[in-house]
Amino acid sequence: MSLLIREARVITGEPVEIARGWVHLADGVVREAGAGDPPPSVVSAVTDVVDAQEMAGAGALVTPGLVDIHTHGGGGSAFEDPDAAAAVDRILGVHAAHGVTRLVASLVSAAPIDLEQTIGALSAAARPGLLGIHLEGPCLDIDHRGAHDPRALRDPVRLDVDRLTAAGRLVQITIAPELPGALDLIRSFAAAGVRVAVGHTGADAATTREAIAAGATLLTHAFNAMPPLHHRAPGPVGVALADEAMTLELIADGTHVDPSLFAPLFRAAPGRIALVSDAMAAAGVGDGAFRLGGLDVTVADGVARLSGTDTIAGSTLTLDRAVRGVAAAGVPLAQAVAAATRVPARAVGRDQLGLLEKGCRADAVVWTRGLEPVAVWRDGIRLF
Known part of the structure; x- marks a missing residue:
C-alpha cells in the first residue's frame, strides 16, 4: 500500500x-x-x-504515531491479566484510538517467578504495536512504593537478571538506586541492553548521580514517588534535569504534576521530557472499581487511587490528552508532539519510531x- x-x-x-x-x-x-x-x-x-x-x-x-513507554492497561484490561493475548489486543486498541501506535507494557511489582511468567506470556502474544515490557519494580523503596503491594517488593540481590532477560522482551526496568546492591543491578541490566530508570525512590542527589554513572538513563514519572525538588537537596529530579543523559517521564494529567510546572520542565530539559500515560485498566472506561496488581483501586472523577486511601494508583490518562495538556500550558506544539513521539522512542532505543x-x-x-x-x-x- x-x-x-x-x-x-x-x-x-x-x-x-x-x-x-x-x-x-x-x-x-x-x-x-x-x-x-x-x-x-x-x-x-x-x-x-x-x-x-x-x-x-x-x-x-x-x-x-505516539509512543507510550509507561502503560499498565486500558479498556478494563491490565497486562497482568491471565489471557495475555486478549489483554494486549484490547489495550493496544484502546490506546490506538488516542493516537498511540507503539507502547511498552508496564508491570507492577510482583514475585520474580510471576514476573518471568508474565514477561513470557506477553512476549508470546507479540503484536506490532508492543515494543516490549517495563518492570516497574520490584526493587523499589518501601516508603516511596506508591500503589505497589509492599509484599511484592524485593531486595536487588534477590533479582536474577539472566532469568528475567531470558523470559522475553524486557526493554526497561525501574529501580530505587539507594537499595543495597542496586547499583550492581543497574550495571547488570544496562549491560544486558535493558534501559534502567530511577524511580519509586528516596535517593539523594549523590546516589542518583551514582545510578546514572552505573547506567540509568530514565527518571520514572518525575516528581512522583520520590523526594521533592529542594534548593539544598535537589534529589532525583534536580539531578535528572541537570544531566543530558537523562530522559524524564511526565504524567501530564494535571493530578500527578500541577500544570503550572509543565512549561518550566520543558524549558529546563529541552528534548528530554517524555510524556507517558501510566494508564491502568480504567483508561478508556471511566470511573469504577478496578485492580492494579494485587491491590484494589477506585476511580472517581477520572482519578485512580488505592481504595480507601489518597494514594494515586496510575492514571486514566491517554497520550493525546497529555499532548493537549502540555500545549495548553504553554509548551510549543512541536515540542509537545516530540515529547510523545521522538523523545520516548529514543529513550527505549527505537530510533526509527516517532x-x-x-x-x-x-x-x-x-x-x-x-x-x-x-x-x-x-x-x-x-x-x-
Missing part, C-alpha cells in the same frame, strides 16, 4: 514543523515528507490519497485543530 496524506500542518517529531505539507507512506515506512504540494512523481506512485483538511477540518495536523522522516516506520496520526485524533496508521495500515 502507498498512501499520501496532504493538505496538513506537518510536525515531524524532531521537532520540525511544516506549515502546509504532505507525507508519503509506502511498504511500512515513510518515503518522503515535504512542504507545499507533493511532486507529480509522488502523486503518480500512490494508491490512496487522504486530504487531511477534508478528514479533520481546517487546521488539520499530521504527526508521527519521526516522519525517510526510512522511519510509517506511523502517523491526523488530528483536528483542537488536537483530537481522527485517523491513525501503524506501518502504513489504518488502525482508527
